[in-house]
Amino acid sequence: MQRINGIMGKQSSPRSPRPDFSMEVSVYPMRNSENVPNGVVDPTFGRRLSTVDNNWRPKVVLIHGLKNESGKLSSCKGVYVGKRQLWFRRHVRTIAFMFALMGSLFLLDSFMVSIFDSINVHSSSASREIDVLKEDRTEHTTHEETPPVTYSSEEKVPVQMYSRLLNLASSAQAEKEFKHDASKFWEGPYQKASLWKPCADRKDSDKIGKPEKGNGYIMISANGGLNQQRVAICNAVALASLLNATLVLPRFLYSNVWKDPSMKNDINIVKELPSHLKAVDIEAIGSLITDADIEKEAKPSAYLEKVLPLLTRNGVVHFLGFGNRLGFDPLPSRLQTLRCKCNFRALKFVPKIQQAGSLLIRRIRKHNSAQSLLDKQLLGDFMPGTASKEHEASSGSPKYIALHLRFEVDMIAYSMCDFGGGEKEKRELQAYRESHFPLLIERLKNSKCPLTPEEAALVLAGLGFKRGTYIYLAGSHIYGGDSRMHPFTGLYPNIVTKETLLKPSELAPFRNFSSQLAALDFIACATSDVFAMTDSGSQLASLVSGFRTYYGGGHAPSLRPNKKRLASILSENRTIAWSVFEERVRKMIEEGQKVRVRSFGRSIYRQPRCPECMCNSR
Numbered sequence: 001m002q003r004i005n006g007i008m009g010k011q012s013s014p015r016s017p018r019p020d021f022s023m024e025v026s027v028y029p030m031r032n033s034e035n036v037p038n039g040v041v042d043p044t045f046g047r048r049l050s051t052v053d054n055n056w057r058p059k060v061v062l063i064h065g066l067k068n069e070s071g072k073l074s075s076c077k078g079v080y081v082g083k084r085q086l087w088f089r090r091h092v093r094t095i096a097f098m099f100a101l102m103g104s105l106f107l108l109d110s111f112m113v114s115i116f117d118s119i120n121v122h123s124s125s126a127s128r129e130i131d132v133l134k135e136d137r138t139e140h141t142t143h144e145e146t147p148p149v150t151y152s153s154e155e156k157v158p159v160q161m162y163s164r165l166l167n168l169a170s171s172a173q174a175e176k177e178f179k180h181d182a183s184k185f186w187e188g189p190y191q192k193a194s195l196w197k198p199c200a201d202r203k204d205s206d207k208i209g210k211p212e213k214g215n216g217y218i219m220i221s222a223n224g225g226l227n228q229q230r231v232a233i234c235n236a237v238a239l240a241s242l243l244n245a246t247l248v249l250p251r252f253l254y255s256n257v258w259k260d261p262s263m264k265n266d267i268n269i270v271k272e273l274p275s276h277l278k279a280v281d282i283e284a285i286g287s288l289i290t291d292a293d294i295e296k297e298a299k300p301s302a303y304l305e306k307v308l309p310l311l312t313r314n315g316v317v318h319f320l321g322f323g324n325r326l327g328f329d330p331l332p333s334r335l336q337t338l339r340c341k342c343n344f345r346a347l348k349f350v351p352k353i354q355q356a357g358s359l360l361i362r363r364i365r366k367h368n369s370a371q372s373l374l375d376k377q378l379l380g381d382f383m384p385g386t387a388s389k390e391h392e393a394s395s396g397s398p399k400y401i402a403l404h405l406r407f408e409v410d411m412i413a414y415s416m417c418d419f420g421g422g423e424k425e426k427r428e429l430q431a432y433r434e435s436h437f438p439l440l441i442e443r444l445k446n447s448k449c450p451l452t453p454e455e456a457a458l459v460l461a462g463l464g465f466k467r468g469t470y471i472y473l474a475g476s477h478i479y480g481g482d483s484r485m486h487p488f489t490g491l492y493p494n495i496v497t498k499e500t501l502l503k504p505s506e507l508a509p510f511r512n513f514s515s516q517l518a519a520l521d522f523i524a525c526a527t528s529d530v531f532a533m534t535d536s537g538s539q540l541a542s543l544v545s546g547f548r549t550y551y552g553g554g555h556a557p558s559l560r561p562n563k564k565r566l567a568s569i570l571s572e573n574r575t576i577a578w579s580v581f582e583e584r585v586r587k588m589i590e591e592g593q594k595v596r597v598r599s600f601g602r603s604i605y606r607q608p609r610c611p612e613c614m615c616n617s618r
Helices: 056-068 071-076 076-092 092-119 121-140 163-181 189-196 226-242 301-305 309-312 331-344 350-367 373-382 388-396 408-415 422-436 453-462 481-490 504-510 514-526 539-551 563-570 579-593
Strands: 040-042 046-048 196-198 217-222 244-247 314-323 400-404 470-474 530-533 615-616
Touching: 076 453, 121 309, 163 453, 163 481, 163 579, 189 196, 196 539, 217 226, 226 244, 226 301, 226 314, 226 331, 226 514, 226 539, 301 309, 309 314, 331 539, 350 373, 350 504, 350 514, 373 514, 400 514, 400 539, 408 422, 453 481, 453 530, 453 563, 453 579, 470 514, 514 539, 530 539, 563 579
Parallel strands: 217 244, 217 314, 400 470, 400 530
Antiparallel strands: 040 046, 196 615
16 A cells, blocks of 8 residues: 555455345436336326226227127228228329338437437446456456456345336436536536645744654554555554554555655654564553553643553553544644645655556557646656647547545445345345444434436536546445446446446456555545545545645545535425436535535644645735
């Protein structure tokens, strides 16, 4: 992973078990709601569903009667034929006109189809690229490789909760194609954002610097995945400075970590404990500190009172499972700056992650030569090369949205929400809760519900993004698989993931290392033209949006829905007009994009606009 690296070499800490998922992303046709009673009008679609034709029985009786009159029919046969020929002669012009009219309609239909095909050229180009990659993948596939995208392996009926809104969204998308309307959310709407510049590494005259003699050594064992490890390391740097201690590299990191010079003048960092402390039983001497000893987001005073005496007495303390255990306020300004500097400057992905990330970005952008501060920070020496203008024009250089769709089984089970999947889904989630969160059920009853893929698609449509929009989907463990993705792909079929863009041989070094795979998603999300999240509280969403604020220069918009406001909007799904839906969704997102200075107690990793981290050039 990073020049941090815990993420790079060893398998990340185990996560909650998840069901086996498998599916390939594809384009799905829209389907009506299931199980509608015969002869009942479906209010969602306004379509009558009936299995009985009321005119059928009278026709049967008429034919039966005609069979009994066979003799009469025979005698009238000659007369009937003559009259039919006479009728044809009288109406030959009318018949010719009707055939000509039908031919014209057929040609018009073909013309309209060709127009739609040309509109969707952009969408199909991505599909062709994926098909080429699949051909390459077939040549290199072995029996040990897993399917490219993992969803639920069980066949399920597509789940739709807002069929009426989906139909309105689809119609609005078609209308925008003809009007050539572009969503204004491709760019950040507030110019004030460009006034904030990165300056965590500025030289301050009152900077204290690292002390000549320390109080001992701090060891940490960071738990969780990629983003939890990043937060743990940055907090450990601030803590080492607070306690005047030397930081030992976390155990999951390689020895080449921290060669980045940006931290060398702030704290002492060593690869391992000195020889006289290696054999010490840290737990026996009382220097092992767990989460139970230090509360979440503790104030500096807690460490000065509880940890500093142990450190000075024993010369070493070991934080086991150290994570989000240091609060953001009140904290000395120099420690806030250290946190900012560590997160945005010092931590780097190791070369193999940077190289794979660069390849992923080149394929998403189709060799676009655009380069940014985000590219430089995250990809280092592996930044995508500059392409010729001719190649750039021929490739199309598409913009893309990166979507962090947080709809995994542990997330939705933890939320205690109902997602419209019926009794079977309720029983399945309840069993998962009882197995994984037995002590939290009462506490979680009032928690906010994560957005479903269907709701995420409606938000994007409400913001004016067209059907052909190129979307990178971060992660692939969507609960319910294609049954849940069906409404999303109905509106936005142009979806790619790291599994569809990279060959199995290119992903092989990262298989079975979830944090390393998450690092590739981190890069794709941070460098995207637009980053959309469905859960603003997740670590990945918080850190990615913070990176885009720090390095984006006001041109890296992040779309952050307000769940409470969105729930209010969706509660009117049976009656709300599409124009009203669009207006309310846009106002909701614009409110979340306002330029705000970090407020008291807020994470500096997510909201770096503050004097300790960024400079305002106004």
